[in-house]
Amino acid sequence: MSDTALDRLLPRWDHRERHATAVRAPRERVLRAVEETRWREVPFCHALLLIGSLGTKRTKSEEPFLGAMTGGGFTELHRDESELVIGAVVAVEDPKGPALLAAPPGESFRAFDRPGYYKVAFNFRHDKGELTTETRVVSTDERARRAFARYWLLIRLPSGLIRRDWLHGIRRRAELPVRTGP
DSSP: OOOSHHHHHOOSOSEEEEEEEEOOSOHHHHHHHHHHOBGGGOHHHHHHHHHHTTTOOOOOTTSBHHHHHHHTTOEEEEEOSSEEEEEEEEETTOTTSOEEEOOOOHHHHHHOOOTTEEEEEEEEEEETTEEEEEEEEEESSHHHHHHHHHHHHHHHHHHHHHHHHHHHHHHHHHTSOOOOOO
8 A cells, every 4th residue: 555645646666766864853844944945055966057067057046946846847746744746757759858748737647658758756755753755767668768777877876966965955954943033
C-alpha cells in the first residue's frame, strides 16, 4: 500500500535518488521553508547554474529556489500537511534538447504514457523529524529510456549535490529562531 503522494503519482520508476536530513522544527515550518528557501541559501546550485551557463544565466538571490523551478516548467502535483510533490513531463525529441511540458494534474500525470517522453517527480516530505526528498523518473518508451539514461549519467552526481545543498538550506531556514515582537 502506498504511503506517500509520490508513491501514488509515480509508483514505478527507471531512476531514483533519495536524500534526507534531520530537521528540528515543526512540520509546518519545514514545509514553509521548502517554499521560501532562496537561491542564496543553495549556493552550490547557484554556482552550478553560473558555471553551466558560462555566466549568462543570473538569478535573483532573494528569489525562492522552488519558485524558479515551478516558473520554469515544473508543476505542483500534490500538497498536504506533510508532503509537497512537484513534477514535469519532458519531451526527449525536441530539437533544442529536452523540453518541459506542463505536467497534467494528479491521475492524468500518473496515466500519461505518450511515447517519446519521460516523467519526473520529486517530493519533500517531513516525518518524525526527518526531511526527505526523493526524485523519480520513468520513461514512456524504450527510446526515451535510453536517452534519459545517457542524460542521467551526466546529471546524477550534480543533481544529488544540489538536493543535499537544498535540504541543508531548508534545514537552516526552518531551524532559525522564531522572532517575536518588533
